[in-house]
Amino acid sequence: MKRVMLLASAGALLAACGMAGAEPVLTGPGGILDTLYGWGNLSEVPPALDQLWVNPADEVAVEVQAKWAAYTQTFGYLPGSTGGTFQPLFVVCGNGYFGGKPSATIPKAVSGLIFRFADDPSGAPLWSSQATDNLDGRDHMRTFLITKGPSAGNFVIAWEDLPCLGDRDFQDLVVEVHGVTQVPEPSMLAVLTPAGAVIALARRRRR
Ligand SMILES: [Ca+2]
């Protein structure tokens, strides 16, 4: 009996998600990123290098490009490199291409020099761009650098909103980001922030 109910609710969930095979994939020819930028104009950033971000000049802007997810997504950021309170920027409902709206800017006075992008789905825990922040410890965000075309130099960040990476389609929310730089490598944190320098020093002493 319980099994039947579980199957029924799974069916209802699939129906609510509109998973009739109509969702476009994120990558490759004909995918969402190809439609938006041209697949050949993108270079994926290695997973270890898109966890933390730098807000160098108070000019970080974010624009929604696409969403295919049953959950409503609240997009924002977490100030600093650990902890911090989620700062929501906008809520995205419905599915499809969004043409850069809604958009928002990230003030350096709130984000600090180092920050993390974050997505808070309506039916799942908040996910940070830093995998170790997440309840499931997984990396929920893929990042692509736009290398050619009118948006060259910007990044595209693409989110998976389900726990343990769910269906791994990473097109639950797709956001274009302008005015950020990556933290080149984790050891650079020590150079970029005084707090990071203290932590790095403490770690070195402990060894
Ligand atoms: Ca998904």
Ligand SMILES: [Ca+2]
């Ligand atoms: Ca999806």
